[in-house]
Amino acid sequence: xxxxxxxxxxxxxxxxxxxxxxxxxxxxxxxxxxxxxxxxxxxxxxxxxxxxxxxxxxxxxxxxxxxxxxxxxxxxxxxxxxxxxxxxxxxxxxxxxxxxxxxxxxxxxxxxxxxxxxxxxxxxxxxxxxxxxxxxxxxxxxxxxxxxxxxxxxxxxxxxxxxxxxxxxxxxxxxxxxxxxxxxxxx
Amino acid sequence: xxxxxxxxxxxxxxxxxxxxxxxxxxxxxxxxxxxxxxxxxxxxxxxxxxxxxxxxxxxxxxxxxxxxxxxxxxxxxxxxxxxxxxxxxxxxxxxxxxxxx
Numbered sequence: 001x002x003x004x005x006x007x008x009x010x011x012x013x014x015x016x017x018x019x020x021x022x023x024x025x026x027x028x029x030x031x032x033x034x035x036x037x038x039x040x041x042x043x044x045x046x047x048x049x050x051x052x053x054x055x056x057x058x059x060x061x062x063x064x065x066x067x068x069x070x071x072x073x074x075x076x077x078x079x080x081x082x083x084x085x086x087x088x089x090x091x092x093x094x095x096x097x098x099x100x101x102x103x104x105x106x107x108x109x110x111x112x113x114x115x116x117x118x119x120x121x122x123x124x125x126x127x128x129x130x131x132x133x134x135x136x137x138x139x140x141x142x143x144x145x146x147x148x149x150x151x152x153x154x155x156x157x158x159x160x161x162x163x164x165x166x167x168x169x170x171x172x173x174x175x176x177x178x179x180x181x182x183x184x185x186x187x
Numbered sequence: 188x189x190x191x192x193x194x195x196x197x198x199x200x201x202x203x204x205x206x207x208x209x210x211x212x213x214x215x216x217x218x219x220x221x222x223x224x225x226x227x228x229x230x231x232x233x234x235x236x237x238x239x240x241x242x243x244x245x246x247x248x249x250x251x252x253x254x255x256x257x258x259x260x261x262x263x264x265x266x267x268x269x270x271x272x273x274x275x276x277x278x279x280x281x282x283x284x285x286x287x288x
Contacts, residue, residue: 003191008280014198015205015274021224022206026214081213187220 024140028184033074035146035184038128039177041067046170049117056117056166068098101127118158118165125154125173132180142187146180189276192269194242199227199235204270207245207262215248215259236260244269 003011041063048059075094079087108123109115115123129151136144153172158165195204202225207216216224222232239245244266248259262270 003277003280005281008277011198011201012274012277012281014202015277018202018205018224019209022209022216025220025224026210026216029220 025187027140028142028187030078031143032181032185034071035177035181037070037074038067039174039179039181041070042170042174042177046167046174049170050167053117053166071098116166118162118169121166121169122154122158125169126151128173129154142180142184146176146183149180150176189272189279191276192273194238194244195270195273197235199225199231200239201273202227203232203235203239203260204244204262204266204273207260208267208270210262213261215261218258218260221260239266242266 045056045059045063048063049056052059072091072094075090076087079090105123105127109120129147132143132147132150134147136142136147150173153176154165154169157168157172161168195201203221206221206224210216218232222229225232227235236245236247240247244263246261246263248261250257250259
């Protein structure tokens with residue numbers, strides 16, 4: 001068997017394109033459970049806020065704790081499934097990232113003074129939307145679609161019904177994340 | 188110069204091996220996702236997977252999720268080595284002819 005330079009070049013090009021597509025689709029499959037988890041938790045927080053607005057803050061706090069623990073569980077499960085030598089490093093990275101995010105949001109709220117429930121909801125939602133949109137620029141178009149859809153929904157609610165942001169956005173955001181999670185799972 | 192691998196060389200099998208080689212160790216690709224990546228038909232993909240499995244380059248795992256049958260494929264260590272050796276052979280062709288041109 002002998003190959004020309006053109007045939008070899010074409011085969012290498014095919015290999016590169018196939019590897020890229022495989023990594024992207026595999027990444028979608030990995031991301032899907034995280035989107036479904038956080039989407040469901042946003043919906044739960046939305047229901048708590050709608051049924052008992054006075055307990056909305058407690059609901060969000062509980063949901064965030066469950067979400068952070070659930071995310072840690074998914075990371076460890078995946079690390080063990082693919083035979084990672086140490087899931088401790090992954091967990092440390094995750095804890096570090098979560099700490100940066102919590103510190104960023106906490107400090108932002110402190111610097112900008114007392115904020116209303118709707119403003120906090122918008123801040124979190126836009127932060128998540130921006131994260132997905134940025135991920136989309138680097139690792140897969142579907143992340144960008146989820147991020148832009150989430151951001152557009154939140155801004156739409158903020159413009160059209162600003163008094164009901166804290167009620168509507170969690171449902172819109174949770175729904176967008178769940179739909180995005182299902183879409184990625186089927187990729 | 189590296190040697191070509193007759194099994195990996197075929198275009199659909201090369202795509203299958205490329206898709207599997209891109210995954211982390213021990214990870215598997217579902218048959219339907221592999222079909223989407225390679226653009227092969229069910230029969231064609233199944234036939235090439237059988238060839239790769241007989242050579243020991245991939246492992247095919249069949250199980251059920253609830254009542255739905257699921258087929259997943261994983262690259263083996265010899266399969267990864269064969270693929271990487273074939274890629275080195277392709278690069279050698281480019282470099283050797285490029286140097287001579």
